[in-house]
Amino acid sequence: MPNDTTLALRVAFDIGGTFTDVVVAGANGRLFTYKILTLPDSVGADVGRCVADALGQQPGGHIASLVHGTTIASNAVLEGKGAVTGLITTKGFRDELEIRRLGRPGVYDVFWERTPPLIPRRRRLEVSERMTVSGEVDTPLEVNDVREALHTLRAQGVEAIAVSFLHSYVNPVHERQATALVRELLPGVMVCASSEVLPEIREYERTSTTALNAYLMPVVNRYLDQLEAQLRQYHPSLLIMQSNGGVMTTEHARRRPVHMIESGPAAGVLAAASLAREIGLSQAVAFDMGGTTVKACLIENGQPVETAEGEVGAGINLASRLSKGAGYALRVPAYDIAEVGAGGGSLAWVDEGGALRVGPRSAGAVPGPACYGRGGTAPTITDANVTLGYMNPEKIAGGTVPIDAAAARAAIDRDLCTRLGLTVQNAAHGVHQVANATMMRAIRAVTTERGRDPREFSLIAFGGAGPIHAAELAASLGIGRVYVPLFPGLFSALGLLLADLRYDYVQSVPGRLDSVDPVPLLREFDVLAARVREEVFREEISPAGVQLERFIDLRYARQSSELTLQVPESVSATELLQVLAESFHSEHERTYGYRRENDAIAIVSLRLKATAPARSVGFRELGESFARTADEAENPEITRRAYFGPQSGEREARVLSRSDLVGKILAGPLIVEEFDTTVVVPPGWQAEVDGYGNIVLRH
């Protein structure tokens, strides 16, 4: 009898706009990797063919799980391709979704245009009802208003309805009545209530999140129907990556699609965090650079930092994190990923003040960088990297993409050199440096802006373009160590194999820490835990494997922003309040630089995080597998001239593969060429490969 577990294959697939990455984990750390074009109608079947191929190579194997990361939800929002959606809201608040708290990004732009509201005014309808802040009924729900609204919405052909009433996070009874009416009168229409989606104070943010959820429900349901049908023959159930790095069942995803908006980027961050934990890095920054953007996320104590203050649909936000209002507020737990518009395809230009600028505009895949020869003529970051000698001047991606280095130089010469009065080499290096400065903002946004010193962190660099910039970027931030993991271009898909099942529950419990009774407070967690058991039961996951963590949001009375603290497992009701007070004061001091011992502490909400561990790929296993297959033959020594700035000048850099680094410590300048990326090791840095297959760069 073959042992089932050794032949269990775990499949992860990450569907992006252009490419779909498929990673199948087999026995003994063996990975099968595929990169296929994304064809929307057949993507499930195409993934299925990859799965079949992997099965063919592991006779007797079977599929143990299918995990999926997708941009379907974020693309539906960005492209305005969600459902025809209606909103039913409290009288007087119909326009809230359009006004967005009067916010706007950037200070000065006369011709600024706001993203159109997700739900147009004609489908935002008011009903008579009102709760007070303490959850008492001020005005009862006028059921006839709801009926009339449903009549109007039906006439407009809505596919989904969001119900959001004031103070429903305290008392959801009116929302429940209205939702029940929707189900009764418009049975084919999907509906969700704000008190289910996000029972939290602040009406705009709650309503916006609920509207997004409704807007996505039909789209995601159709998408999952098709995908599941195409993949059912391999495995009966599919798991979906959420914005917070946990996976959920498709049943949950169908009801709460708003949790999968950052599904794609989250997987990469999760992979970085898992790697950090496994190799014992307590503090790291995940740095993911692709074709159009750079994403950064802070990893502390092996965990990615989370936020619930997001916004979606605003395009790339280069502006302040303080100013919002261009897109749609989204308050669900998500990794706190900062994003700036600087990717391989970002354009370089000279502004009216004579300064060199990079991004946020991008040449995209088409026409692409000048050196790709697909019609692009404007210089991009990739053109600068080719000109500097960092990237192979003839071909990349294992020879599938030819490179025209002369075109790169010509673009830089024409658009930048004259206006800057620089040589081609210096201008290219300038582009590289300015790009680094822009990327630094993403890293700063998740470090210094949160009161963390980047110098205490290591950088984990992945994505197609990340490892080219990582070392220099690290140097300018004072970061001394960079890790480039195995499969840097498929790292997000790999992350899907590392995810746990995860659900988050939140309950507003306004009160003060000095006057609350700790016993009922702790009991609230039990109520949330009961909800977990209900969900778990419904989704057929063994409750025994579910791990619960309790958190509490606290702030000083009359502050508006909370700090989330973990409630220790062992703490007794009698000690609880004092323990929480002390850890809040310390965390406040750590984050903002001061504490106020005499101020009252307010309780905002309780959070329960439920996770069920999934069997995961280990980086140690992957590293060992890599070591076994590493090419031990001494390759002939190849070099290439590359320019490393005015101090180091132009140098002869050795060009090698990851395998060449095994068992050695080599000093820069080096250029490591891989199938899906290039790693630049500048002078002053040294590189080696560790036991996990990572290229480790040290300053």
Add this chain to the structure above:
Amino acid sequence: MDQQFDPILIEVLKNELTAVAEEMGITMKRTARSLGAKEGADFSTALVDAQGQLIAQGLTIGVHLGYIMGVMPWVLRKFGGSLQPGDVIVSNDPYGGVSHFPDIVLVMPIFWRDSLVGFSAIVEHHTDIGGRFPGGMGIACAEVYEEGVRIPGVKLFSQGKVNQELLDLIAANVRAPEDVLGDLEAQAAACRRGARGVQDLLDKYGLEKFTACNVQLHQYSERAIRSCIAAIPDGEYVCEDLFEDDGLGGPGVQLKLTIKVRGDSVVVDFAGTAPQVRSAINVPLNLTRACVYVAFRSILDTDAPANSGLVAPIQVTAPEGCVVNPQFPAAVGARGMMMWRIIDMVFAALAQAIPHKVYAAGEGGINLLVYTPQVQEGVPAMLLDMYSTGWGARPNKDGVEGVTPMAAGGATRSLPAEMIERECPVLIEGFGFVPDTGGAGQFRGALSVYRKWRFLNDGRVLLRTCRVKSVPYGLAGGKDGTPFQALLSSNGARTELPRQMLIDTPVRRGEVLLHVQPGAGGYGYPFARDPEMVLVDVLDEKISPAYAEREYGVVIDVEAGRVDEEKTKLIRRNIHPT
């Protein structure tokens, strides 16, 4: 010293300095106590060099740029070489470079290796500052002595030790001491964060390089703004306006400004403006300057960093003793309405020179309500609620509606009803668009936005509207916007409140106040509007079919949800025969 322009380092340091100033803002927002700061973000942060020149600003309120530049000469003059690490200076003195008493500036010297290298600074609009009128923005004051606590630039912290006596004094004089003291603490935390950020940059670059870069950044911004000004045709552009009234219900106040563009620099002169008045609508010169700066910044194509270089080519002059350059001790608490008007006037004057870049008038500036519930004991849970309508129509687009004015900057937000209700005895009954308002045009102005409160306690209300007699103007054939209205309902009876910039009225428990802000002006002839755009507005119930026909000559077949082309053609031809 002839510094070689380094385009790369410029961009790097610009981002780093801006990030530090933004970090200050985040610290402020996360730790502040007042609704205005923590939910509304009514504050600004900045970094200043040792000579008092602005080197970076956080993204917040446009006009605040001027306060910090205004207060620095006073700080340097008074404290000069005597500053110590850990000191924090506080000032709210309109005659010491600031604006009006509720706007409190904190300035912290930054030391690096024992020498003074610069300052971090933050200004915030506080809930209250004492004086005759809650909120410190009463209009019926003649002298600043009536307007609350004047803080003339004194130490709030000495070498890190807080001046508790000063705080006690402030607390005893304001109506919302928890807000004010908590926010001052948050401001100080923000300053310390800024100082630390600059010290980190100095550790990295050293003083010489840091200073050289700042000089270059200054030159860079100056060059950027000069190249924008050079694109404006040389000439003199005049705007005259009769401002609402003198603040006491008397005649309107004559305002005049002349923009003199010569080459790449500009003089904005207020000669011809009426003398200061005996009410609190006077605008201190420093703020007048800030209004001009922010208006220019708004319409010029540059995202050069906000530093002193950006305003170097702009000179602002105003006769002494005029309403935009009042002499001590003229009251200035209610300067807000005229502040917004000055910005509109700069736009209007520039419309003559660069019509393609200037848009019709918005609501006239941020409007607000101050509600002070009566309390038996303790301090009242005051509400300072700010909001706006939106932008006037632009030469190629409708005005953005339901948004802060351009010059307010990017971070200000309206307060969530649910947060207000948690902290103040009031119920927000609505916040939304008023159909059939705003100015029609080929591109239309933003609809009026109303806000409606039900008061749960007896108390007192101050309601500010920036335009009450004038309505927001249209441009290029676009119609003017629509007027404001304030209605107080009590047991079903509705009373229209007087058309005053600042209404001061008692309210009773259960009464409901409706504030309809002015709607914004239109651009271009309404009959030139694309009928499909009219249709969208009708379907969205932003305008009624009757309004569509009357204002736009567009007939909508409501049942079919489409434009009746025939009838529309007929109406449009008869009125504007081609």
